[in-house]
Amino acid sequence: MRFTLEYVDSETRARAGRLETPHGVVETPMFMPVGTVGSVKAVSPRELRRDVGAQIILGNTYHLYLRPGLEVLRQAGGLHRFMGWDGPILTDSGGFQVFSLAALRKLSEEGVWFQSHLDGSRHLFTPENVIDYQRVIGADIMMVLDECPPGDASLEAARRAHELTLRWAERSKRRFEETAPLYGYEQALFAIVQGGVFPELRRESARALVAMDFPGYAIGGLSVGEPTELMYEMVEVVTEILPADRPRYLMGVGTPANLLENIARGVDLFDCVMPTRNGRNGTIFTTEGILNIRNRKWQTDFSPLDPGLDGYVSQTFTKAYVRHLFQAGEILGLQIATLQNLSFYLWLMREARRAILEGRYRSWMNEMLPRISRRL
Amino acid sequence: MRFTLEYVDSETRARAGRLETPHGVVETPMFMPVGTVGSVKAVSPRELRRDVGAQIILGNTYHLYLRPGLEVLRQAGGLHRFMGWDGPILTDSGGFQVFSLAALRKLSEEGVWFQSHLDGSRHLFTPENVIDYQRVIGADIMMVLDECPPGDASLEAARRAHELTLRWAERSKRRFEETAPLYGYEQALFAIVQGGVFPELRRESARALVAMDFPGYAIGGLSVGEPTELMYEMVEVVTEILPADRPRYLMGVGTPANLLENIARGVDLFDCVMPTRNGRNGTIFTTEGILNIRNRKWQTDFSPLDPGLDGYVSQTFTKAYVRHLFQAGEILGLQIATLQNLSFYLWLMREARRAILEGRYRSWMNEMLPRISRRL
Ligand SMILES: [Zn+2]
Ligand SMILES: [Zn+2]
Numbered sequence: 001m002r003f004t005l006e007y008v009d010s011e012t013r014a015r016a017g018r019l020e021t022p023h024g025v026v027e028t029p030m031f032m033p034v035g036t037v038g039s040v041k042a043v044s045p046r047e048l049r050r051d052v053g054a055q056i057i058l059g060n061t062y063h064l065y066l067r068p069g070l071e072v073l074r075q076a077g078g079l080h081r082f083m084g085w086d087g088p089i090l091t092d093s094g095g096f097q098v099f100s101l102a103a104l105r106k107l108s109e110e111g112v113w114f115q116s117h118l119d120g121s122r123h124l125f126t127p128e129n130v131i132d133y134q135r136v137i138g139a140d141i142m143m144v145l146d147e148c149p150p151g152d153a154s155l156e157a158a159r160r161a162h163e164l165t166l167r168w169a170e171r172s173k174r175r176f177e178e179t180a181p182l183y184g185y186e187q188a189l190f191a192i193v194q195g196g197v198f199p200e201l202r203r204e205s206a207r208a209l210v211a212m213d214f215p216g217y218a219i220g221g222l223s224v225g226e227p228t229e230l231m232y233e234m235v236e237v238v239t240e241i242l243p244a245d246r247p248r249y250l251m252g253v254g255t256p257a258n259l260l261e262n263i264a265r266g267v268d269l270f271d272c273v274m275p276t277r278n279g280r281n282g283t284i285f286t287t288e289g290i291l292n293i294r295n296r297k298w299q300t301d302f303s304p305l306d307p308g309l310d311g312y313v314s315q316t317f318t319k320a321y322v323r324h325l326f327q328a329g330e331i332l333g334l335q336i337a338t339l340q341n342l343s344f345y346l347w348l349m350r351e352a353r354r355a356i357l358e359g360r361y362r363s364w365m366n367e368m369l370p371r372i373s374r375r376l
Numbered sequence: 377m378r379f380t381l382e383y384v385d386s387e388t389r390a391r392a393g394r395l396e397t398p399h400g401v402v403e404t405p406m407f408m409p410v411g412t413v414g415s416v417k418a419v420s421p422r423e424l425r426r427d428v429g430a431q432i433i434l435g436n437t438y439h440l441y442l443r444p445g446l447e448v449l450r451q452a453g454g455l456h457r458f459m460g461w462d463g464p465i466l467t468d469s470g471g472f473q474v475f476s477l478a479a480l481r482k483l484s485e486e487g488v489w490f491q492s493h494l495d496g497s498r499h500l501f502t503p504e505n506v507i508d509y510q511r512v513i514g515a516d517i518m519m520v521l522d523e524c525p526p527g528d529a530s531l532e533a534a535r536r537a538h539e540l541t542l543r544w545a546e547r548s549k550r551r552f553e554e555t556a557p558l559y560g561y562e563q564a565l566f567a568i569v570q571g572g573v574f575p576e577l578r579r580e581s582a583r584a585l586v587a588m589d590f591p592g593y594a595i596g597g598l599s600v601g602e603p604t605e606l607m608y609e610m611v612e613v614v615t616e617i618l619p620a621d622r623p624r625y626l627m628g629v630g631t632p633a634n635l636l637e638n639i640a641r642g643v644d645l646f647d648c649v650m651p652t653r654n655g656r657n658g659t660i661f662t663t664e665g666i667l668n669i670r671n672r673k674w675q676t677d678f679s680p681l682d683p684g685l686d687g688y689v690s691q692t693f694t695k696a697y698v699r700h701l702f703q704a705g706e707i708l709g710l711q712i713a714t715l716q717n718l719s720f721y722l723w724l725m726r727e728a729r730r731a732i733l734e735g736r737y738r739s740w741m742n743e744m745l746p747r748i749s750r751r752l
Contacts, residue, residue: 037704038700039701039708042707044689044712046688067703068696071676072675076676076694076696084692084693300451317460318452321460324443325414325415327443327444328443330415330417332415332417336420
């Protein structure tokens with residue numbers, strides 16, 4: 001993996017870069033559609049490429065480990081081949097899922113025992129076996145196992161989690177260095193900065209991880225219930241410390257406005273279920289604002305779903321038609337809404353990148369924020 | 377609308393034809409994917425064209441009348457524009473749905489009162505207003521309102537239904553001739569042959585409708601629970617009487633084998649929810665046979681979903697992957713299964729047509745039947 005900075009904005013900390021992976025180039029800032037269980041929900045890999053313009057997607061070690069299971073993925077030759085996506089994949093380590101989804105966690109220095117949210121079966125994740133699992137999955141970018149405390153964690157709890165995450169990061173890196181990829185291409189391992197909403201912990205975490213020299217850094221444990229301003233503050237505190245020449249990934253964030261604000265604070269990569277999950281619920285992001293497509297006001301609105309985007313679904317289908325599909329419970333409604341939302345997120349990243357490269361990110365962002373945050 | 381016969385098989389009654397509609401040509405024999413409520417479930421119009429190769433789809437007056445309602449369709453400029461499909465559309469009159477879905481039917485000479493299966497609201501369908509509704513929908517091919525008795529109807533009940541259907545066909549034709557299309561292109565009206573499983577009634581029905589001179593004829597009231605052999609017998613009885621120069625549409629049929637057998641008996645057009653509905657349940661039709669993709673035997677079968685078809689889903693996704701999607705409840709599984717099944721149905725129709733044109737329909741069918749009916 002190779003990361004090249006192409007431009008750093010002088011008014012903000014926004015950056016434009018190129019991340020070269022064995023499965024292709026990712027132009028940053030970039031949003032990664034979430035493919036939790038081996039598919040980006042309701043979207044085929046072909047549509048991800050052609051319609052969404054996705055350059056990299058996210059998979060989940062926790063979910064893939066449980067289903068289809070590592071033996072199936074190994075026999076398939078890894079996740080890329082299993083799911084028919086030949087672009088880059090980043091996998092989350094499962095830390096966040098173990099701490100949010102699984103039942104009866106038992107945390108120790110060694111790792112974390114948990115019960116599957118599917119069938120109650122008991123499993124142990126350690127920093128080491130989670131590296132092994134991601135070798136089997138074959139992600140271009142792997143993540144260390146971290147402890148992800150809740151958004152209202154106390155200083156003491158946040159400190160314990162951050163310190164454990166540091167020790168786990170060392171073990172992860174060691175295991176990574178002792179093992180080899182299974183499918184003939186290199187994999188990279190990113191660290192995860194923790195520290196809750198406490199600036200001093202965040203700084204400690206970032207400094208210690210930078211000293212370990214990872215090729216990329218994620219900021220974890222945000223967008224978990226804390227006030228938005230605190231999230232922005234933590235990102236600022238951390239990106240001040242992270243080395244300029246390594247990609248920075250803010251995990252699980254967020255709204256279109258969150259993305260623009262965090263790009264201004266120096267973040268390169270994002271993932272979030274919001275465009276896909278909200279799409280399935282009828283919340284549609286457009287270049288004109290956010291609309292609840294179930295609302296009666298769209299019943300006879302025959303304007304395109306998003307007049308500002310060129311793509312097939314944005315231009316072919318009207319608001320009235322998509323509303324009808326949601327009212328009638330037709331699956332095609334979810335498909336259209338998901339494609340629209342992902343297309344919008346990726347469009348927003350391309351526009352942001354262009355504004356950065358042209359040295360006008362701040363003014364572009366200030367113009368864009370009210371437009372994309374408006375409720376229609 | 378213009379129908380041209382290109383070839384009639386000498387060993388069977390199989391025919392190859394061209395049906396020219398205002399929205400394009402339909403090469404028969406042809407299967408029409410069912411788009412009940414304004415979408416072919418889980419398939420976009422673009423995929424219908426590019427992946428499935430659909431040439432004509434079916435809409436449902438009953439469903440569209442209830443939702444989105446005629447006023448929305450009128451303002452949209454008809455169903456084609458509403459749903460973004462610019463190919464031919466045939467609409468069922470709603471007769472079958474009123475007699476199978478709606479509650480508390482009250483049938484009279486005038487028409488049929490029924491309660492919506494959605495909200496219990498009361499509505500009256502008459503031969504006349506159903507023509508008016510299909511003018512608003514803008515189908516290329518409209519169907520007369522018919523009475524559709526159950527598969528186990530007595531001779532007396534089948535006779536009453538067939539006689540009422542005849543009187544309604546006359547009223548439908550009159551209304552059709554008194555009214556004009558709303559969107560600047562011609563529409564055609566097909567009659568529906570009834571008569572249950574009684575050959576003499578079927579003959580009476582067909583003869584009477586032929587005397588009324590419709591541009592096309594449907595065979596209704598089959599595939600409603602009667603034995604398959606009786607269905608084939610009724611089709612034979614009817615196609616003996618129907619004029620050779622008019623298209624013949626067998627409503628609601630059926631399995632791949634049913635299609636081939638009925639083509640041999642002179643049918644040109646089919647529709648059925650089987651490829652879409654069964655696909656959503658994990659039953660997948662392929663050129664090698666029928667498979668239940670949920671079965672454990674596919675867990676590590678990394679062969680293409682259908683090695684015999686060229687399309688994207690057939691070649692890109694493995695049986696193991698599609699099984700995983702169904703096991704995990706991922707929407708993409710339904711999408712892939714639906715596209716595969718419709719692609720298979722349309723492939724089967726293209727192959728049948730080729731065999732007819734090359735004068736080898738019977739031998740082709742005899743070779744194909746065991747292959748496509750096999751349970752894998
Ligand atoms: Zn999120
Ligand atoms: Zn059917």
